[in-house]
Amino acid sequence: MSQILDIAALREKFGEFRVVYGDEAGKRWRASYLETVDRVRKADETQWMTEGFQRVLWEDGGISGIGPGSSVSVAGGYADKELAAFLLELRDIGLPDDTQQAALVLQGAYDEILSRVRPRYAEKRPRARIARLLAALYPHDMTCIMDHRRTWQVLGLVGAAKAPTEWIGQNVMIRARLREALEGLGGDDVDHAMFSWFLWETHFAKPDTGAAETVGGGREPVDIPEFSILPASSQRRSLFSVQNNVGLLVSVVRECEQGISKADLIAAIQEEAPHLSDTSAEKVISQAMGGGFGLVRFSDGAYYPTDRGLEFLTTPDPESVLRAPLVGRVFGVAHLLLHLERSGPMLQTEAVRYVQSLVPTWTTTQPGSFVVLWTKLTGLVHARPLNGGTELSLTEEGADFAAALPEQFEERWRITSGAEGYADPSELDAQPQARDGATKALAPYGVAEIVADGCFLPAAEIDGLLILLRQKKNLVLQGPPGTGKTWLARRLGYALVGTKDPSRVTAVQFQPSLSYEDFVRGWRPHAGKDGAGGLKLTDGVFLECVAAAIAEPEETFVLVIEEINRGNPAQILGELLTLLETDKRIPGEALRLAYPRHAEERVYVPPNLHIIGTMNIADRSLALVDLALRRRFAFQTLTPQLNGAWRAWCQKAGAPDALVAAIARRMGDLNTAISDDSRLRSQFCVGHSFVTPPKDGVADWPGWFRTVVETEIGPLLDEYWYDDEATAISHRAKLAQPL
Secondary structure, three states, X not given: XXXXXXXXXXXXXXXXXXXXXXXXHHHHHHHHHHHHHHHHHHOOHHHHOOHHHHHHHHHOOXXXXXXXXXXXXXXXXXXXXXXXXXXXXXXXXXXXXOHHHHHHHHHHHHXXXXXXXXXXXXXXXXXXXXXXXXXXXXXXXXXXXXXXXXXXXXXXXXXXXXXXXXXXXXXXXXXXXXXXXXXXXXXXXXXHHXXXXXXXXXXXXXXXXXXXXXXXXXXXXXXXXXXXXXXXHHOEEOOOOOOOHHHHHHHHHHHOOOOEOHHHHHHHHHHHOOOOOHHHHHHHHHHHOOOOOOOEEEEOOEEEEOHHHHHHHHOOOHHHHHHHHHHHHEEOHHHHHHHHHHHOOEEHHHHHHHHHOOOOOOOOOHHHHHHHHHHHHOOOEEEEEEOOEEXXXXXXXXXXXXXXXXXXXXXXXXXXXXXXXXXXXXXXXXOOEOOOOOEXXXXXXXXXXXXXXXXXXXXXXXXXHHHHHHHHOEEEEEEOOOOOHHHHHHHHHHHHHOEOOOOOEEEEEOOOOOOHHHHOEEXXXXXXXXXXXXXXXXXXXXXXXXXXXXXXXXXXXXXXXXXXXXXXXXXXXXXXXXXXXXXXXXXXXXXXXXXXOOOOOOEOOOOOEEEEEEEEOOOOOOOOOOHHHHHHOEEEEOXXXXXXXXXXXXXXXXXXXXXXXXXXXXXXXXXXXXXXXXXXXXXXXXXXXXHOOOOOOOOOHHHHHHHHHXXXXXXXXXXHOOOOHHHHHHHHHHXXXXX
């Protein structure tokens, strides 16, 4: 692993540079470099202001042609007299002697030139052209490194101080460090500038282990980024994502600087992101390892940063460091960039489906959603709202990587149905595993499957509930005890998702002591990695569901809240109760939470998160439902279904016809009596679940029904008629008559 080079090491490397670059190619480059610098330095005002000289100034590749944007033409600006005069003024004034001030002036010059040529003369940023031009204007303070990433890499390698600027200003700091280190060894400004490239070439221009192809490296001038591409069989299958993922990776690498054990690293991750489980924390470590971004390595029982990890900590734009490994190591990223380059902007849903189509074993859109999310996080793709959806297009950085991909990329990098590869843990989590470890596709789940599982409602009524849930987003199933509210709520969730995927259907239960701090976010005790203890701001299950739904906008997520009226929904949900409304489920309606993680944090409930509540309307201990909750939810009342579908279920389970008829008659009579009682009414009826046998039947049918009456229905009737014991005893006796 590379370390910061001290003065002795830099002096030794300079000796190597003189030998290696003393070949014919090196001599030709040095000569052309000197010729360019000399031409720019000696030009008088009359010559400088001509269109021909400006063309040479902008197009001369004597210094370097390497770097993104070097092929962007600004030909329209060659006749711009104001621009030419400004460049001449920059040359004549020069840079201040103080390195920090010089860095600020240099960065300002770059920014001003860019503003004058783009978008007036170029749609894309001619980054490398401007950097090359500045290298000719300021040979004493510029390197010949023409791009953002390489500059930050060399800055960290030589141990130069940072300037409070972007990457162009850091050139001054690199050159100042090299002058300090190489004093007395000879060499001029051009030698030192070329030496900076030699340092990058010898320390960073190395292909990843197992790379099938490396592009953008070497001494030949190119205008594409440098990165390695692993074979398709070795690339990672998708890459899961968590909230604030890039910031979390920065924290991981920083924790590894002095070496750290796995247990301590997991504790550190959970200290930074308390809502993550041990499994999720391990996935974050997997992201950082060689199978992911290659930011950390494991050696002698501890994790340490790699060269890329050290660069990740050095640069002010850590997302940029992740682009190359993302494109070269994660299957589907490069394909998406190439697809966007050819087809132009497209809807995010279409992009996700395209990525999903690349891997035969991907039966859900989750892996594709993660691929799209990471391209957005790293600035390869730009997203903008469009007609209620999201449109994706390439950024300049994304276009640079797309242009760098090898010929026939899609044909050479593809996955066949029998191909193996590095599977991201999140992909495996998203799909159930068979006993032999093979991935098992999730079977479709819909109305027919709900009926087959034992729902006695008509199929049309179930379908109506799903339509209502899609439209309103929030639904409460209310009814007497035993009407299958919780049972149906979960299955409606699976049907809405389209498959029995437990990762996308979450169930919780409200109870009187539940608070906003439990359900949404609050301060909770936390041991800490050093055992010191304290309080940590921790997300509850609701924000976990929100984050999951936002991360995968093409997928449907469902939160089932059992006994929603046992808690105080307005208190538990707080400000988020407002955001449950259908027309407020957009980023523009986001609100600040009671416990924000930072001042700018805003949260909204995405439209792909649906909520199904259940409510027992026979519980005397519960108050009326908050009107604010009623306004935001649709309500559907479930009633006892002792109908033909119930009878058919019982008979298929093996129940005698006479017993089924007797149970239906006795339960019907009981519910009629309950409905007619002014103290109770229909909300206290007894549901069919009490008398629905298991699918495989029972050994003693009369004994089964007698036990149900004695241990389940009887105690319920005692509660109903707690002030009329005789009525309760009478109805129990009628139910318990011999069959």
